[in-house]
Amino acid sequence: MGKKQKELIHLREKQLANGDISLYLDIYLNGKRKYEFLKLYLVASPKSAKDKEKNRATLQLAQAIKSKRLVEIQNNEYGFSSPTKNQTNFLDYFSTLTEERKEEKGNYGNWASALKYLRQYCDESMTFDDVDSSFVEGFKNFLNDKKTKSSKFLSQNTQHSYYNKLATCLKHAHDKGLMQTNPTKSVKAPKPGDPQRDYLSFEEVRALTMADCKFPIMKRAFLFSCLTGIRWSDINKMTWSQVQDFNGVPRIVFRQKKTQGQEYLDINEQALVYLGERSKPDERVFEGLKYSAWHNMELSKWCARARITKDITFHCGRHTFAVMMLDLGADLFTTSKLLGHKHIKTTQIYAKVLDKKKQEAVGRIPSLK
Template structure:
């Protein structure tokens, strides 16, 4: 016997517009009567990575509103009172998010709060009272007024300077994410930042060490034995600090003659399988219990950054190198050795090859600089 298909109470519809965008609206069935709810949400033509990210965010918001409407209609059907959105304070809710985070991610959220307090000192502001105009004001503050001093008192001994373009993009994205979290938690029904223009991420000039510089660095004693091993392990594998710091012996496997790292990448939460070469395997050291950390004894990342910078300087290398630059060095070394972009993206655990392409641009600049040094022959 065929099962009768139940009609949905709410449909998410997309309607093309003359300007090339597409508007989103809900098609509701209320007691047999169809109604439309226009959401003032729009999809844009996907010409860039930012366009695709914006559309994903817009669709996620539309689906969230759809889910809320279904619940509301079901509650009306069964005579249940529809709960009213709570009068949640911005900074109290922000603290809830910060408490969920750790490491460098938590630091970014703390920095965002510092900038928000500079822009909006009213700690009794309710999230529901935030308007697109208020969000635009915070964007303008980041773009024209935000200073490095605003978030780090340790910088008081240097000249004040505006925050970098990448920091602007990150701080604004944190605020947008806050609104998305609020929608999922039932605190908001609409994201007031949705139609405010995002900052474009700059193409950063990623510092890296050449093979010759890495060999030079290896001749200088590292700040600590474990930090030296971890740094060169990153140079040879491309692993991030966050994944190296938490790496356990249970994630190190022997597959025939090959040593393989099977781990959950902390940044993307994806399971990765990474075969490493013999020299990288030697840097792992003596094996212990599966629960033991491979690089036990590493300090906090902030201390490691300072230590690596001083170490590189002691080696006579005139570059601003942090621990993360080891990952950049791996990528450039692989491309210079002839590894294709697709393979490199898999080795580095990138979800999209677009994240890997920046290294190809850096290598091109490196080759151009080398060609420019060719002497005149006549």
């Protein structure tokens, strides 16, 4: 009997300081040893079904990379090339990348939503061997034709976001050696739309202060948002301990729910009035504030009583504040900091809104003839 050939590649584990387990390849060829860290991680001592499933998918991916590396070594050694079939489950792989972003809040939500639509689009048993440019083009068209529960088509920005998640996943798989080519290279990505920013003028906000609202707590919270730019999610969880005094100036100290950024927002006395009477530090400022279709309907009715015909949501309070600041002369950088934007290009969208206002104003000049 011939001598058994020594295995060239071993999949090994390394315990990290945070308790997770890092996977890497131990490659020994021609008397030389090389380590390839895969940037794949296992949950140590998994207890929940979710963690166990994540570990199973991660190990499957690591084994697939190991097999790919072995084929590459054989091809180089024997001088032939042959396309390999990759049986790694596509949705399992995408799910693993999604779970890795669980601490990223908003980004995780976008990945989870993209995964939901991918599960609707393709078969659960699909592998990377089935993923090609036709699959990518098909998903793009699927998003374009898809309607939400409210019978509305997905916005351009939503389509752009979900497509990008697929593109990121396939690039990751290609970089890991699971795909010979990246199929997104030959597909034109959907363009992001120019997002519409509905907002109220100062006169419209003033009209709301004088109009009746069925829910006084909602009225106070919305007007507070118009004067501070704080999102509903942060207003809803705001406690009195976050309302502080800084050298005689009222200040809201909070961590944004969406971005997790720590904010120190100075507010004026007018906004302070809408907070109401101060209570215990751990109690909510807007106790009783709720979000529902019923409350959204009342917001619309309240606007109608103020003779406002725009389609206004609670988030429009934030848009109103942004446009108001720029209209009153605040520069982009200052407005960006007041809104807690990480990138000033996000704030520049509101500058475009002001440009349209100027164009409309110029258009009102009466004819000279």
